[in-house]
Amino acid sequence: MGLNTYFDRKHLEAHYATTEDYRQRSDSWETLAKNSISQWYAEQLKDLTFTEVLDAGAGLGRFSDAVARSKDVNITAIDISPEMVQATRQRVETLPGNHRFIQSAIEEAPFEPEAFDLILANLVLHHVPDIKVAFEKLATLVQPGGHVALLTADFDWMSELNRLQDHALLTLGFPFDGPALTAPGTNSFCEANIMRFVPASLMLVKKPWFDGTMVFPDVDAVLNFYTRTLRYKNIAQQIGDDSLKQAARELIEKYCLQDGELKVSSSVYQYVFKKL
Template identity: 65%
Template sequence: MDMSVYFNKDHLVKHSYATTEDFRVRSEAWESLAQQSISRWYADQLRDLAFTEVLDAGCGLGRFSHALAASRPVNVTAIDIAEPMVEAAREQVGTTPGRHRFLRTSIEDAPFADESFDLVLANLVLFHVPDIGGAFDRLAALTRPGGHVALLTPDFDWMSELNRFQDHALLKLGFAHDHPALTAPGTNRFCDANILRHAPASLELVRKPWFDGTMTFDSVDRVLDFYTHTMRYRNVALQLGNDSLRDAAREVIEAHRARTGELKVSSSLYLYVFRKQ
């Protein structure tokens, strides 16, 4: 079973991060099930910075650049490797004032001159790229001196409850404990535990506020719906070719609720803000 698809660009493009609808379901849950809206919180954390030209690298649906553009005058350039994501960002950000651009391109191949942007966003994206250091260097190069790079970064073992549910379900299905499908989540490639190892020397960390994105679900069906729209589930289920993982996960989640009396999924994040020297 091939587990490299988490950071295989061809796979990500083909499936639009396991379909744009999957991404939308996850995004809406993060917005509505946590204690506060993550996109409004995000824009508020950057309110004191001076910027006009903004690059949203790996823009996804464009919710973070949209939050910025809705709060102040900016010109957004949104890029993503998946055309459906670019179009989704266009629909979202394009409703706000400003000279906005939307392009399908990777971070590494972005067709912009160095020092083109006051603020560069790369939220929940660098764990997807094969060469993290190279992509981070490119983001820094695109930032003007005195400008900033903002990266929403997952905590270690992000959404750990879902990871445990899936690993438990796979064991119930007969997978060996050391099977590749039970490896650590792909988000650990670039998370709070190791981000500074990859940071370019030209960037100085100036802040890292923490966001408690714990989601509280009201039913097993709601948890299961969120879980089955995650990439970790999709990558395994796609290769299994049936609903066995979903069915086994339901049993695990139901047992968890019966034992604990709650259905919560932790989703803590840090917003790393770097200044370009």
């Protein structure tokens, strides 16, 4: 089970069929980092003019909520997961504005061209089967002069957890060159290669960086976060027992003794493009 699981719609729908795992991780990005990422995100957009906002891959609605609280807007939120759509609805529908909540993939988004003056697409395009097709779809939906704002991971996002899992898998006898040790799916669309996918109709206007480094209070907190990740769950499901979790715990304890702290890098860039 390799990178294809990051793009397979049925697999993703199953992974996000309940919101609890993602909610736990998402809350950690807010509470364990130095600053709130959602507030920072909305602050970066304050100088733009927009009313009609599409949140593509809305997840729990964290960024829709932040944007809707910062300006008078109408939010349209889409996600392939009905549970995520409902979570966004619960978070946003009582805020001022005319808001819509629709289950849809980005490529199938049921809107007329140029229907929005701001599109959000945060940490989602590494999940789509064809990044260029999905990115081009977003470009067609934004008005000339409007903007597309997206968060994308730094290269080797959460590298400490990636290294932890690879180390644990090697101790369990997995081959070093096998599919279980595949690079994280976020590398398919990250700071290192994003510009290869940008549609010709979009021009980059800014690229602020957010230090999302999380500082965990104890070993259990790290383990709780790690075992809710897609990368862990893909392999643990194949193994069929808790051996990967136990191996990871032993390594986390070892790292903590060596380094004296429990940090996981989670830095992202906010790319803001203008439609020509």
